[in-house]
Amino acid sequence: MKTLSIINLKGGVAKTISSVNMAHVMAAVHGYKVLLIDNDKQGNASKIMNRHSYKKPGIAEIMTKRHIDMEQIIQETDYPNLDIVTANMNLLSANLEVMLDQQRPQQIRIKKALDQISSKYDYCVIDNAPDINISTINALVASDDVMIPITIDDFALDGLEELKEQINNTKEDLNPSLNFAGCFITQYDRQNEADVQGEEFLNTLEYPVFSTHIRRTPKMKPSTFARKPILEYSNRCGAAIDYKKLVEEYISKTKGE
Ligand SMILES: Nc1ncnc2c1ncn2[C@@H]1O[C@H](COP(=O)(O)OP(=O)(O)OP(=O)(O)O)[C@@H](O)[C@H]1O
Numbered sequence: 001m002k003t004l005s006i007i008n009l010k011g012g013v014a015k016t017i018s019s020v021n022m023a024h025v026m027a028a029v030h031g032y033k034v035l036l037i038d039n040d041k042q043g044n045a046s047k048i049m050n051r052h053s054y055k056k057p058g059i060a061e062i063m064t065k066r067h068i069d070m071e072q073i074i075q076e077t078d079y080p081n082l083d084i085v086t087a088n089m090n091l092l093s094a095n096l097e098v099m100l101d102q103q104r105p106q107q108i109r110i111k112k113a114l115d116q117i118s119s120k121y122d123y124c125v126i127d128n129a130p131d132i133n134i135s136t137i138n139a140l141v142a143s144d145d146v147m148i149p150i151t152i153d154d155f156a157l158d159g160l161e162e163l164k165e166q167i168n169n170t171k172e173d174l175n176p177s178l179n180f181a182g183c184f185i186t187q188y189d190r191q192n193e194a195d196v197q198g199e200e201f202l203n204t205l206e207y208p209v210f211s212t213h214i215r216r217t218p219k220m221k222p223s224t225f226a227r228k229p230i231l232e233y234s235n236r237c238g239a240a241i242d243y244k245k246l247v248e249e250y251i252s253k254t255k256g257e
């Protein structure tokens with residue numbers, strides 16, 4: 001199993017939309033067995049997948065419980081080959097509990113949980129909160145690859161240096177094989193001069209950048225209200241085509257690693 005973390009310290013850059021749709025494309029188009037992990041107390045990925053709940057265990061229990069059975073935590077989605085670990089507001093207190101617990105290692109809890117089921121899945125995609133906290137550090141420790149979605153605006157690159165430093169620290173201390181696969185632009189509008197120039201500027205920086213960008217589409221918001229991945233909601237819109245292309249680029253870029 002290859003584990004991919006989608007992460008950015010900034011909010012609203014399409015981390016959740018990208019995690020859900022990349023995971024769905026991997027399963028629906030490529031036929032891979034995929035586990036989507038919602039690692040954000042907002043629970044938006046769980047909501048889009050129609051699985052948000054306080055009755056069932058999820059990522060909070062992975063973070064806090066010593067002997068967890070992943071079979072009890074993983075839920076099926078409505079889509080073949082795509083399963084989910086859900087999140088809800090309980091992740092807030094779970095993260096605090098982990099920080100106060102000096103008895104057990106704090107950063108390898110997601111990794112240990114994923115080790116249980118790694119032979120069952122081809123890919124695991126983790127949607128993270130716009131933050132560095134103990135559960136995002138756990139996600140980095142458990143990941144093979146990291147991708148950073150970027151939406152071009154005045155503050156698009158804020159936090160990128162800090163995030164890169166966190167990735168490097170995690171690589172150095174806890175996960176030597178962690179690979180920063182690259183940034184990719186989301187909500188791209190070619191009519192907007194700022195987006196065109198922002199993309200050109202990003203390509204001049206030292207960060208790896210995917211050549212696929214995800215176009216802005218008016219269908220995206222309604223797709224979330226309909227609780228559907230974009231490929232199910234509107235398979236011909238630009239963003240649906242782009243997420244398929246991005247997954248292909250990611251798979252070919254990281255093949256054999
Ligand atoms: N390609 C797109 N076209 C149009 N709207 C989009 C696109 N991608 C994302 N959006 C919209 O942008 C908003 C933010 O997306 P999303 O929730 O995925 O961001 P996020 O980075 O996960 O936010 P947060 O930091 O709060 O977790 C949503 O309203 C979503 O519908």
Ligand SMILES: [Mg+2]
Pocket residue numbers: 015016017040042044128
């Ligand atoms: Mg989100």
